[in-house]
Structure formats: structure tokens, C-alpha cells
Amino acid sequence: MHPAPSVIAFTTLSGLGFGLLFFLGLGMPAARGLVAFVFYAIAFGLAVGGLLASTFHLGHPERAWKAFSQWRSSWLSREGCCAVAALLTMAVHAVGVIFFDHRLRLVGGAGAMLSLGTVFTTSMIYAQLKTVPRWNMFPLTPALFLSLSLAGGALLAGQDGKASGFLVLAGVTLLAYWYQGDFAFDDSETTLATATGLGARGQVRAFEPPHTGSNYLLREMVHEVGRKHSKRLRWIGFSLAIVVPLLCLLIPVEGLALKHALAGVAVLSHIAGVACTRWLFFAEAEHVVGLYYGKR
Amino acid sequence: MTDLPSATQRQMGLVIDLDTCVGCQACVISCKGWNTENYGAPLSDQDAYGADPAGTFLNRVHSYEVQPDHGPAQLIHFPKSCLHCEDAPCVTVCPTGASYKRVEDGIVLVNESDCIGCGLCAWSCPYGARELDLAAGVMKKCTLCVDRIYNENLPEEDRIPSCVRTCPSGARHFGDLGDPTSEVSGLVADRGGMDLMPEMGTKPVNKYLPPRPKDGLAAQGHGDIDLLAPLLSPVATDATGFLGWLDRALDKLPGGDH
Numbered sequence: 214m215h216p217a218p219s220v221i222a223f224t225t226l227s228g229l230g231f232g233l234l235f236f237l238g239l240g241m242p243a244a245r246g247l248v249a250f251v252f253y254a255i256a257f258g259l260a261v262g263g264l265l266a267s268t269f270h271l272g273h274p275e276r277a278w279k280a281f282s283q284w285r286s287s288w289l290s291r292e293g294c295c296a297v298a299a300l301l302t303m304a305v306h307a308v309g310v311i312f313f314d315h316r317l318r319l320v321g322g323a324g325a326m327l328s329l330g331t332v333f334t335t336s337m338i339y340a341q342l343k344t345v346p347r348w349n350m351f352p353l354t355p356a357l358f359l360s361l362s363l364a365g366g367a368l369l370a371g372q373d374g375k376a377s378g379f380l381v382l383a384g385v386t387l388l389a390y391w392y393q394g395d396f397a398f399d400d401s402e403t404t405l406a407t408a409t410g411l412g413a414r415g416q417v418r419a420f421e422p423p424h425t426g427s428n429y430l431l432r433e434m435v436h437e438v439g440r441k442h443s444k445r446l447r448w449i450g451f452s453l454a455i456v457v458p459l460l461c462l463l464i465p466v467e468g469l470a471l472k473h474a475l476a477g478v479a480v481l482s483h484i485a486g487v488a489c490t491r492w493l494f495f496a497e498a499e500h501v502v503g504l505y506y507g508k509r
Numbered sequence: 510m511t512d513l514p515s516a517t518q519r520q521m522g523l524v525i526d527l528d529t530c531v532g533c534q535a536c537v538i539s540c541k542g543w544n545t546e547n548y549g550a551p552l553s554d555q556d557a558y559g560a561d562p563a564g565t566f567l568n569r570v571h572s573y574e575v576q577p578d579h580g581p582a583q584l585i586h587f588p589k590s591c592l593h594c595e596d597a598p599c600v601t602v603c604p605t606g607a608s609y610k611r612v613e614d615g616i617v618l619v620n621e622s623d624c625i626g627c628g629l630c631a632w633s634c635p636y637g638a639r640e641l642d643l644a645a646g647v648m649k650k651c652t653l654c655v656d657r658i659y660n661e662n663l664p665e666e667d668r669i670p671s672c673v674r675t676c677p678s679g680a681r682h683f684g685d686l687g688d689p690t691s692e693v694s695g696l697v698a699d700r701g702g703m704d705l706m707p708e709m710g711t712k713p714v715n716k717y718l719p720p721r722p723k724d725g726l727a728a729q730g731h732g733d734i735d736l737l738a739p740l741l742s743p744v745a746t747d748a749t750g751f752l753g754w755l756d757r758a759l760d761k762l763p764g765g766d767h
Contacts, residue, residue, distance in 0.1 A: 272626015
């Protein structure tokens with residue numbers, strides 16, 4: 214699949230933002246006033262920024278509001294509804310802790326659940342697609358999005374203990390996702406033989422494409438170039454997203470300034486690493502339509 | 510709502526005969542023509558006369574080579590457009606309700622004024638039947654020429670999809686596949702009509718008729734027959750004389766074919 218920068222930015226940033234909102238909703242950290250304002254500004258900035266980035270790849274962004282209507286059948290619509298509900302609920306909670314020094318426990322809890330729900334619905338947009346076997350892995354794909362979001366959220370919220378735990382969990386999920394994903398296409402049993410229905414007659418080979426030029430399908434869904442460096446990018450992504458932040462958290466240091474500096478490094482490294490693994494999430498995903506073109 | 514109808518009154522669709530399709534691309538052109546000039550946003554081209562031309566098509570003809578274990582390979586031309594699936598994933602993923610399957614005839618359509626061009630329906634389609642038009646920013650797909658088949662301004666023989674009307678080899682058939690007594694259902698039953706990617710669970714309405722077996726004489730034990738063989742002199746494989754000497758001498762040089 215084509216790794217569109219807008220979608221990579223969206224899933225990375227909003228995943229982090231909603232992860233942070235989850236912890237803020239549960240009162241972690243128990244910040245009030247100006248400190249709370251900074252936390253919420255970061256969380257809303259990431260979540261809303263990500264949502265806005267996702268509208269850049271639409272053909273008609275001005276009609277995006279119509280996407281709230283089909284929550285009964287569409288995961289994309291559910292994501293939109295869930296995101297807006299989470300942001301509104303958390304906004305009420307934010308007003309309480311910033312301006313009135315009062316935490317609305319129930320509202321915060323609901324907001325936390327809705328934030329996590331938003332990340333889940335995002336992951337289901339991909340996990341539901343039978344046409345992309347590497348994504349069509351339940352519960353691994355949702356587990357990947359949720360664990361990375363929780364790890365990033367805990368990092369941003371300064372919850373060192375929980376961050377280490379979730380980083381380990383995300384690391385294990387990431388490795389499992391890559392391991393299982395490498396078999397997914399073959400396991401789907403979709404081949405050029407079933408795609409053309411001609412498999413029983415002999416070996417089927419794509420002889421001539423329909424057009425000499427490219428087309429929307431090839432640009433959007435067949436992206437062989439993007440996977441050229443996948444092995445190396447897996448190392449880089451895993452190191453930046455999981456290993457470096459873990460080391461930053463676990464190294465015992467004296468002094469608040471150094472601790473903050475290390476936390477900063479951990480967050481930045483994690484964001485870069487998640488963006489890198491998100492690139493791979495798209496670039497490595499093979500759509501079955503590529504078979505018709507003799508590609509994958 | 511983008512829920513799929515539990516049943517449709519009819520299942521209008523195409524039956525494509527892979528035995529008779531000659532790969533002339535006439536259906537591709539007539540589809541592009543009709544659907545650019547009529548219903549919905551035109552099918553645009555980008556850089557049409559430049560170095561990297563591309564455009565939106567609702568129907569594309571691939572060609573595949575099938576090599577059996579024994580005997581010569583077969584070349585099969587393979588037209589592909591929307592299969593108007595019974596269990597169409599492109600409909601249920603749509604966030605705005607722009608994609609829908611009609612109850613009255615089972616045709617899968619896009620309401621272009623509701624489409625936000627997110628492209629998720631194209632991702633969900635295993636057949637590559639949907640293409641986002643870059644000029645209009647909305648999803649385009651085969652309408653089964655919904656603006657022809659019920660169009661009383663057209664002569665009756667033209668009230669079929671443009672690709673079917675155009676096909677010079679009679680490889681495309683249009684009708685109600687939900688009615689077991691229809692001509693198309695008869696074709697499917699007689700010729701063993703098949704689904705593409707049945708494992709995807711989309712239950713396509715369109716069916717493909719497999720190519721008939723070829724080279725029956727060889728299978729009956731006559732071996733390969735080459736009518737022209739006795740009339741043609743054998744082609745020399747070994748050069749003689751000066752050329753033969755040159756051939757051997759060059760082979761002996763370093764890097765030659767010893």
C-alpha cells in the first residue's frame with residue numbers, strides 16, 4: 214500500500230495524542246492549572262493535528278462531516294464519531310482541572326475509554342480489510358495500535374513505570390505483528406490462480422497489463438519500492454520506538470534537569486520510531502489486487 | 510445507511526466469456542466514452558499526451574498466459590470491471606453512505622455528491638474495480654450503464670451496458686443472474702461459470718466462463734500437427750565453410766562459447 218505521509222502522520226500523532234488523553238482522563242498525572250493546561254494543549258494538539266492531517270488525503274475534505282453518518286456499518290465513520298466524542302468529553306474534563314481545580318472523575322473515565330476506543334476504531338479500519346492480508350490480523354493489528362498508543366501516552370504523561378511496561382508490551386506486539394505478517398499473504402491463499410479462476414488449467418502468468426502506463430490502483434495499492442529497505446527499517450524503527458525510550462527510562466540518573474532531558478529524548482525517539490514502523494505498516498502491506506498485475 | 514440489502518429483487522450483472530474474448534479493448538474504449546459523456550463526473554486523464562499518461566477507467570482488459578503441464582501455453586484475455594458483489598465490502602466500509610447497493614437490481618453505485626474521496630472502498634475491493642478520479646476527487650466505478658439499461662430515449666437494442674453493446678466477439682452478456690431461467694444464468698450453468706477470488710467471500714454477481722479446451726487433436730494422440738512443416742526447408746543449425754570456420758575460431762578466443 215502507498216505510504217501516504219498524511220496517513221502516517223495522522224495515525225502516529227493521533228495515536229500518541231489519544232494515548233496521552235487516556236492517561237489524563239484517568240488523572241495521571243494529577244496536574245492542575247497551568248501544568249494541566251500544557252498537558253492538554255499537547256494532547257489536543259497531537260490528536261486534532263492528526264485528524265486534520267488525515268483530511269489532506271481526501272478528494273473532498275469539505276464534505277468530511279458526512280462521515281459521521283454511517284457508524285452502523287463503517288469503521289471509518291465510527292472512528293470519526295468516537296474521536297469527536299472523546300475530544301468533547303476530554304475538553305469538559307480539561308476545563309475542570311485547568312480552571313476549577315476540580316477533577317470530574319466520571320467524565321475523565323469516560324473520556325479515557327473513548328480515547329482508547331478511537332485508537333481501536335482506527336486500527337479496525339485496517340484490520341477489517343481482507344484484501345490486505347498483513348492488516349487483516351485480529352487481534353494483532355488492533356493490539357499493535359493500542360499498545361503503541363498506550364506506551365506513547367504513558368511516556369508523554371510522565372508515567373515512567375507504566376511507560377516501561379507498555380513499551381515492552383508494544384515491543385512484543387510489534388515483533389509478533391511482523392512475524393505473523395510475513396506469512397499473512399500466503400496464509401490468505403489468494404493467488405493469481407484464484408484471482409483469475411484459471412489455476413486449474415495450468416500455471417498462470419501476467420502476460421500483458423491493461424495499459425502501458427500506471428494507474429490509480431498501482432499507485433495506491435502496489436508499492437514495491439517502499440519495501441526495499443524493510444529489514445533495515447524494522448531495526449531502526451524498533452530501536453527508536455522501543456529500545457531507546459526504554460533505556461532512557463531505566464538508566465538511573467541524578468538531577469531533575471537530566472531526567473527531563475532524557476524524558477525528552479525518549480519521547481522524540483519514540484515518535485520517530487513509531488512513524489518509521491507506521492511507514493512499514495503501509496509499505497509492507499500487499500493488496501491482493503496487485504496479483505492481477507503480476508505484482509504484489 | 511451503507512448496510513447491504515438482505516436481498517435484491519434482481520441481480521443484474523455481466524457474464525464474460527474468456528473463450529471468445531479477443532482482447533481488442535473495444536469494451537474499454539466504449540466504456541470510457543459512454544461514462545465520460547453521460548452520468549456523473551467524466552473519467553479524466555492526466556498527462557494524456559505527455560511522458561506518463563494515466564487515467565480513470567471502469568473496465569480494463571488484462572492478458573494472462575496459462576501454461577498447462579503438457580501442451581502449448583494459452584493466452585487468455587481477461588476483461589475486469591465491477592462484479593456488483595452480493596456481499597460488497599466497498600459498500601459497508603463507506604463512511605458517508607455514498608456507496609450503496611440497489612435493492613431493485615443489485616447494482617452497486619456511488620452517489621458522487623456524498624463521496625469524500627477517502628479511497629477506503631477501493632482498498633476494500635479485491636478486484637481493483639474502483640478508481641478515484643484525480644480531477645473530480647470522487648470514486649468512480651462501473652454503473653452497469655444504469656443510464657442506458659432503463660433509458661427509454663434509446664432504441665431497445667441499445668438498452669444494455671455499453672461494453673456489451675460494443676463487444677465484436679460476443680464475449681460479454683448482460684442479464685439477471687438472480688433469475689435461474691434467464692439467458693445469462695443458462696450460460697453460467699452450461700459453461701461452468703466461475704467466481705473470481707471466491708475465498709474473499711464477496712459473492713460476485715458477475716461470472717466468468719472458462720476458456721474451452723484447445724488443441725483437442727493433440728490430446729487424441731495425433732501429436733502436434735504442423736501443416737507447413739513438409740513445405741519448409743530445415744533451417745541450418747551448423748554453419749559451414751567460411752562462416753563455420755569463423756564461428757569455431759571466435760569460440761576459441763578467450764570469453765568465447767567453448
